[in-house]
Amino acid sequence: MTTPPVALTIAGSDSGAGAGIQADLKAMSALGVFATTVVTAVTAQNTAGVTAVHPVPTDVVDAQISAVLDDFAVRSVKTGMLATTATVRLVADRAAAGDLPALVVDPVMVASTGRRLLDDDAVVAYRERLAPHALLVTPNLFEAAILAGVEPNEGDDVEAMVDLATRIHGLGPTWVLVKGGHLPGVHSTDTRPAPERVADVLFDGTDVTVLEQDRVDTRNNHGTGCSLAAATAALLASGLDVPTAVGRAKEFVHQALVGAAGWDLGRGHGPLDPFGWSRD
């Protein structure tokens, strides 16, 4: 008898299956980890946008977490869209109780369009209750500004990203990864000059590591953030340390972006290729 490593994702459902819990399930599965799934919200969504969000009642989210933890030896947890302040507080309470090992918090607050998804109370709950219990927090540039309590667009270069990471580390997480997918020109809809490389900043309170990848020129980037956090959680469940897991997770997302760059799937931002179907 063998037991595969088990990870848990607590996130929203994306009916288009490019992001959210579906992306998490695929990323974790592709990396050989058994994924368990707690659904926090049902979204009506496709590659072009989100048309409805129906939060799952917080007591039902709690019951799902208990059902999974009662039966599986969960080694790592990833949170994505938590949808309501009450659910952010619930997850924070479970983390404070020691129920959520190797916790990767992807603080889904701002959609790639820049639209705010959560109200101010939820932001306070992220800053004061959940972030302190995270092993790793993975904000994009917009979310990093909100968590750091500074104006958006201050994090337009690596130096500013280091400053954001330092401020967020002050909230109490062990590690911070500020993601650079929204640096000037990286996104396919951004008309500013495109850089050749995309940088993320990893910080543990002492050492700064700048993780760089070649920019993939593609519209098919739906779910990069979800996939990165889920892949990191999966690799933590496999026993890797944080910097190694983040580095391999970035490589995984990069390959998934390259693989899907030639896909015609949906009329908006198409999904990634987590299983390497396009690999030679």
Ligand SMILES: Nc1ncnc2c1ncn2[C@@H]1O[C@H](COP(=O)(O)OP(=O)(O)OP(=O)(O)O)[C@@H](O)[C@H]1O
């Ligand atoms: N065009 C690209 N080429 C290479 N890497 C990219 C590209 N876009 C994003 N990434 C990488 O993908 C990861 C996700 O970053 P991003 O800043 O887009 O997160 P996000 O905004 O949370 O994503 P999402 O829109 O899925 O929520 C980062 O590691 C980033 O460097």
Ligand SMILES: [Mg+2]
């Ligand atoms: Mg994101």
